[in-house]
Amino acid sequence: MDSRDEAKIRQREEQLARRVGDALDQVTPNSARECPDAEIIAAYAEQALGPAESSQWEGHFATCARCRTVLRVLTASADTPLAEKEVARLGQLVSPVRPPIEVREKSTERTRPKLLDWRTRWLAPALGMAAVLAVWFAMRPPWRAPDQAATGTLVAQAPKDELPPTNPAPAEMDRLSKVAPQQDQKPANAPALSRLNTDSLANNAPAGLPAKSSVDAASGLDQISPSSGSRMNSMQEDKKLEAAPAAPPSLSESAKEKAAMAAPVAEPQSQAKVATNATPSAIVPQTEKDDAKRSADAPLRDKQQATAQGQAAAPSSAPVTGAVSPEMQSSPRNEQTFGVKRAVQPYSTLLRAPSGSTLWRAGKSGVIERSTDAGKTWSPQTSPSQEDWLGGASVSDTVCWLVGRNGAIARTTDGTRWERVSTPAQAAAAVGNKSQDWVNVTANDGQSATITAADGRRFATHDAGKTWQPQ
Amino acid sequence: MTLDPSLASLKPFLAKYGRLAGALHAEAMCARWDLTLEAFGEGLRRSAQKRFAGAQSDPSSVEAYLKSLHLEDLALACACTAGNEKAWESFIAHFRQDLRVAASAMLRGSGRADDARAEELADSLYAELYGVRQGEDGRRKSLFEYFHGRSKLGTWLRAVLAQKQVDQFRTTGKNVSFDAEEDGESPRVLAGRLETLPTNLDPDRARYVRRFDRALADALASLTPRERIILACYYADELTLAEIGRMVHEHESTISRQLERTRRALRESVSQALQRGSPGVDGRAAEAGLDAAQIEMAFEYALEDSPLDLSKALSAPGPAGELPKP
Numbered sequence: 001m002d003s004r005d006e007a008k009i010r011q012r013e014e015q016l017a018r019r020v021g022d023a024l025d026q027v028t029p030n031s032a033r034e035c036p037d038a039e040i041i042a043a044y045a046e047q048a049l050g051p052a053e054s055s056q057w058e059g060h061f062a063t064c065a066r067c068r069t070v071l072r073v074l075t076a077s078a079d080t081p082l083a084e085k086e087v088a089r090l091g092q093l094v095s096p097v098r099p100p101i102e103v104r105e106k107s108t109e110r111t112r113p114k115l116l117d118w119r120t121r122w123l124a125p126a127l128g129m130a131a132v133l134a135v136w137f138a139m140r141p142p143w144r145a146p147d148q149a150a151t152g153t154l155v156a157q158a159p160k161d162e163l164p165p166t167n168p169a170p171a172e173m174d175r176l177s178k179v180a181p182q183q184d185q186k187p188a189n190a191p192a193l194s195r196l197n198t199d200s201l202a203n204n205a206p207a208g209l210p211a212k213s214s215v216d217a218a219s220g221l222d223q224i225s226p227s228s229g230s231r232m233n234s235m236q237e238d239k240k241l242e243a244a245p246a247a248p249p250s251l252s253e254s255a256k257e258k259a260a261m262a263a264p265v266a267e268p269q270s271q272a273k274v275a276t277n278a279t280p281s282a283i284v285p286q287t288e289k290d291d292a293k294r295s296a297d298a299p300l301r302d303k304q305q306a307t308a309q310g311q312a313a314a315p316s317s318a319p320v321t322g323a324v325s326p327e328m329q330s331s332p333r334n335e336q337t338f339g340v341k342r343a344v345q346p347y348s349t350l351l352r353a354p355s356g357s358t359l360w361r362a363g364k365s366g367v368i369e370r371s372t373d374a375g376k377t378w379s380p381q382t383s384p385s386q387e388d389w390l391g392g393a394s395v396s397d398t399v400c401w402l403v404g405r406n407g408a409i410a411r412t413t414d415g416t417r418w419e420r421v422s423t424p425a426q427a428a429a430a431v432g433n434k435s436q437d438w439v440n441v442t443a444n445d446g447q448s449a450t451i452t453a454a455d456g457r458r459f460a461t462h463d464a465g466k467t468w469q470p471q
Numbered sequence: 472m473t474l475d476p477s478l479a480s481l482k483p484f485l486a487k488y489g490r491l492a493g494a495l496h497a498e499a500m501c502a503r504w505d506l507t508l509e510a511f512g513e514g515l516r517r518s519a520q521k522r523f524a525g526a527q528s529d530p531s532s533v534e535a536y537l538k539s540l541h542l543e544d545l546a547l548a549c550a551c552t553a554g555n556e557k558a559w560e561s562f563i564a565h566f567r568q569d570l571r572v573a574a575s576a577m578l579r580g581s582g583r584a585d586d587a588r589a590e591e592l593a594d595s596l597y598a599e600l601y602g603v604r605q606g607e608d609g610r611r612k613s614l615f616e617y618f619h620g621r622s623k624l625g626t627w628l629r630a631v632l633a634q635k636q637v638d639q640f641r642t643t644g645k646n647v648s649f650d651a652e653e654d655g656e657s658p659r660v661l662a663g664r665l666e667t668l669p670t671n672l673d674p675d676r677a678r679y680v681r682r683f684d685r686a687l688a689d690a691l692a693s694l695t696p697r698e699r700i701i702l703a704c705y706y707a708d709e710l711t712l713a714e715i716g717r718m719v720h721e722h723e724s725t726i727s728r729q730l731e732r733t734r735r736a737l738r739e740s741v742s743q744a745l746q747r748g749s750p751g752v753d754g755r756a757a758e759a760g761l762d763a764a765q766i767e768m769a770f771e772y773a774l775e776d777s778p779l780d781l782s783k784a785l786s787a788p789g790p791a792g793e794l795p796k797p
Contacts, residue, residue, distance in 0.1 A: 009738070012738055012770055012774075013734040013735060013737070013738045014734065015774045016687075016734070016737050016738055016741070016770075016774060017702060017705075017706060017730075017733065017734040017737060018706045019774060020687070020691065020702055020706070020737065021702040021703055021705060021706020021707045022706055022707055024699060024702060024703040024706075024707060025703055025706075025707030025708070037617065038617070038627055038630040038631045038634055039617065039618065039619055039621050039622060039627055039630070040621075041630045041633075041634070042621070042622035042623070042626040042627040042629070042630040043621040043622040045622070045626060045630065045718075046622050046623065046626055047720050048539075048621055048622055049621075055695070055696050055697070056696070057696075058695075058696035058697055058699070058700045058719070059696035059699065061696075061700050061703075062696055062699030062700040062702070062703050063699070063703070065703075065707065065708070066637060066638075068700070068703060068704060068708055068718075069637045069708070070630070070633045070634050070637050071718050072704075072708070072710065072714065072718060073577050073633040073636060073637060074626075074629055074630050074633040075714070075717045075718050076576055076577065076714075077572075077573040077574075077576040077577050077629050077632075077633065078626070078629065078717075372568065372569060372572045373572060377568070379564075379568045380564075381565075382565075414541075414623045414625060415569075415625070416565050416566070416569070416625060417543060417565075
């Protein structure tokens with residue numbers, strides 16, 4: 001059969017199918033097939049009907065434009081994973097780095113004036129960088145000659161690399177080592193900001209774990225959608241803007257802050273890139289149906305985002321500091337920096353669902369909050385535990401897991417109600433029947449998850465916590 | 472088929488399923504809302520009664536069904552129906568924001584996105600949920616009574632909102648298509664095809680079209696409801712493959728393949744039927760099969776711009792089974 005015949009056949013098929021489809025729309029449902037009530041429609045949307053019942057109602061939906069419209073509206077308002085293009089579009093819409101795109105013609109979302117956007121993007125970071133540099137140079141002028149007579153005070157304040165060759169007093173050496181400039185400690189593999197549970201790890205977990213989280217995080221890179229990565233970075237931008245108006249530190253504190261900020265300021269691109277690439281394990285792998293599509297685009301879109309972010313410099317340094325390497329975490333100076341930051345927010349875990357529109361945050365004393373508008377507003381949720389939450393994983397807009405201190409594990413399967421999940425008995429037995437702190441969780445769905453204890457042991461369940469198997 | 476008498480009223484229901492009802496009552500944490508076993512049991516009974524109305528119900532099926540319900544949501548709905556303040560506050564706290572977001576999404580689809588409208592749409596539900604109408608017994612009639620726990624409460628609320636929004640759209644004379652821009656377009660009139668055929672053409676035209684329609688009716692009868700709904704959504708509603716996939720819970724690539732198969736199956740089925748001819752049945756004369764050129768003509772004539780009447784063809788339930796119950 002030649003191509004002309006094939007084309008004709010395809011045309012016939014298309015014409016026939018189109019006529020049938022149009023005609024289906026015109027059929028008046030007879031009284032025997034009156035429209036189902038809201039409960040049937042809702043149950044169908046949730047796949048809660050049996051196969052026979054589903055099939056029967058599909059027969060009605062095929063000929064009832066009203067019911068198809070209701071289904072379509074319901075699906076559009078549902079918290080379900082979106083198609084890749086829709087996710088990408090949403091990512092672009094919420095990202096302040098990218099310029100606003102032209103959305104659907106019916107959308108009435110406000111678009112910020114381009115001039116204001118430009119200023120927000122460039123002027124504020126530039127002013128911030130200028131301020132930091134000014135203070136830096138004021139406190140530690142780089143052009144001091146090495147043979148200048150140094151008093152004890154100057155020696156104490158001098159950067160490490162400018163010390164005179166004579167040996168300073170041991171006490172001063174101790175102080176110097178503590179105020180070593182940040183640039184010597186590159187925060188390689190810094191977890192991204194959106195996973196703030198690294199803060200809790202710094203305070204509560206062995207030093208080895210953050211690295212493990214970083215490794216886990218990095219391995220999750222090709223399992224997240226590119227736009228969720230971009231949204232993650234855009235959340236970092238949001239954090240920058242949120243963190244900016246914090247109370248100015250004292251003078252001595254400012255020196256420490258400067259030191260903390262110096263490296264990120266000096267190397268914004270690599271910082272942003274690292275922050276981009278270090279995916280928190282809180283971003284749970286996509287479902288099988290979405291993985292293949294999204295992973296293919298992940299590197300390109302992430303690189304683009306990293307480059308764009310790298311150009312937005314100084315204010316990014318403050319929150320990026322919050323996502324730091326294990327070496328930085330162990331420093332008491334950085335502990336203090338963290339302490340200042342942690343006092344602002346009670347949440348140690350920020351989770352984003354694959355769709356990007358639903359987020360959860362959880363933290364101290366069992367607090368749980370949820371946002372369904374990409375973080376614009378938050379509503380509290382009833383927590384099944386008063387323990388601190390240390391980690392979590394969001395599978396979809398309705399399925400989320402949380403883990404925390406003293407054996408606390410919880411999950412929600414409808415996005416609203418949280419229920420406690422029993423902790424593995426084997427874990428409790430291994431630590432003398434004390435409750436284990438759970439620091440991490442990865443999940444595939446509402447039934448299957450793997451939790452990680454503070455001592456690194458892992459347990460997996462496939463029945464929503466009824467039974468656990470050590471990994 | 473008559474209804475199982477144990478589902479007809481509360482007493483026989485609790486007599487037969489009381490133990491299960493007690494366990495479900497505990498699982499649903501009804502004590503939070505001071506919801507008694509009787510009140511919750513009544514909710515379970517009405518749910519089972521609706522599900523098994525006119526259908527065969529053995530105790531194991533009823534028990535399996537009751538266990539599959541969203542019990543906590545059902546308990547909340549029962550408590551709200553009873554007027555429990557704590558339950559109502561909890562409902563507002565948990566669902567208000569989600570309802571507003573859903574209303575906003577729905578209105579956005581119709582090009583009328585507006586915070587005030589979304590709030591109005593969402594809040595319009597509260598009065599009905601609380602119950603502003605009185606039933607025949609003088610009791611306040613709450614919309615919650617129509618929730619039976621088969622789905623999550625949040626999904627049910629969104630479905631109610633969607634129905635309100637769609638029906639409001641339809642009654643104001645808008646086009647059926649929810650985000651259509653075809654204002655002012657009059658609805659297409661369903662007409663029998665033969666009445667619209669031009670009369671000054673090929674004398675065999677009418678015969679070809681008749682045979683084509685019969686072949687098409689047979690082909691349609693063999694389509695599954697899923698295939699029909701995909702055709703309707705794709706061609707009539709002009710949804711994307713992704714949108715259809717979300718509606719029927721399939722990946723868009725699956726929808727694409729199914730659509731391709733359905734189109735091919737329709738064409739092949741019609742072509743083969745025309746080629747085969749038909750025996751004389753129901754008083755109709757036997758018809759010889761058409762050759763390739765004649766089949767081509769039949770397609771040509773049938774697919775010209777005239778509506779198809781599929782009412783008779785679709786009165787057959789298709790291979791899926793019985794007609795759905797009202």
